[in-house]
Amino acid sequence: xxxxxxxxxxPRPAAGNNNGGQRRGNNPGRPNxxxxxxxxxxxxxxxxxxxxxxxxxxxxTIQQARAIAEExxxxxxxxxxxxxxxxxxxxxxQKFLYQQKKRAKEQKAKATKVVVKEIRFGPQTDDHDYNFxxxxxxxxxxxxxxxxxxxxxxxxxxxxxxxxEVLLLRFANDLEEYGKVDxxxxxxxxxxxxxxxxxxx
Numbered sequence: 001x002x003x004x005x006x007x008x009x010x011p012r013p014a015a016g017n018n019n020g021g022q023r024r025g026n027n028p029g030r031p032n033x034x035x036x037x038x039x040x041x042x043x044x045x046x047x048x049x050x051x052x053x054x055x056x057x058x059x060x061t062i063q064q065a066r067a068i069a070e071e072x073x074x075x076x077x078x079x080x081x082x083x084x085x086x087x088x089x090x091x092x093x094q095k096f097l098y099q100q101k102k103r104a105k106e107q108k109a110k111a112t113k114v115v116v117k118e119i120r121f122g123p124q125t126d127d128h129d130y131n132f133x134x135x136x137x138x139x140x141x142x143x144x145x146x147x148x149x150x151x152x153x154x155x156x157x158x159x160x161x162x163x164x165e166v167l168l169l170r171f172a173n174d175l176e177e178y179g180k181v182d183x184x185x186x187x188x189x190x191x192x193x194x195x196x197x198x199x200x201x
Contacts, residue, residue: 038078039093040066047085048078055090065090115145121171123151123164130167134174141178141198150193161192168194 048065051057055068069076069090077096080087117140119133137147149171151164168185172194183195
């Protein structure tokens with residue numbers, strides 16, 4: 001008699017695991033990458049603290065909080081799960097996610113958008129040229145840009161590298177009110193470079 005292959009029994013659905021009255025976030029349990037916040041029936045706490053402009057701030061049972069969200073046709077969103085009790089807001093979940101993503105994108109853009117302006121000197125820069133470039137550097141720093149100043153040594157002018165270092169240190173000193181030194185003068189090939197960042201207001 002041929003044996004039938006073993007088939008494991010199908011798991012039974014968990015008691016009370018229906019989607020009645022749940023508007024979004026139908027996946028029970030904790031949130032995942034696609035659904036980063038627990039909402040509505042996903043929230044496990046017995047009590048929550050409601051905050052926001054559309055509710056009276058305070059501690060509610062989870063049933064009361066869900067009922068308020070239901071009345072407003074919105075979602076109960078757990079925004080601080082580690083608080084005691086967890087903090088929730090009553091909002092439209094999709095709009096909430098959109099605002100969170102928009103805010104994160106703006107913060108990332110601010111953090112990564114670094115403008116660097118270059119200013120070039122020669123080892124024999126005269127005072128007129130120096131003051132002209134100093135004025136430009138002040139403007140760049142006031143606009144929030146970094147300044148990369150360097151002395152370019154052409155041919156045998158590399159013999160004046162100490163003079164170039166003195167010039168850059170003078171430059172940094174004259175900009176002390178507007179910027180701070182990120183990198184002291186360092187020789188890279190034929191260029192001696194100093195980096196400055198704007199001072200925080």
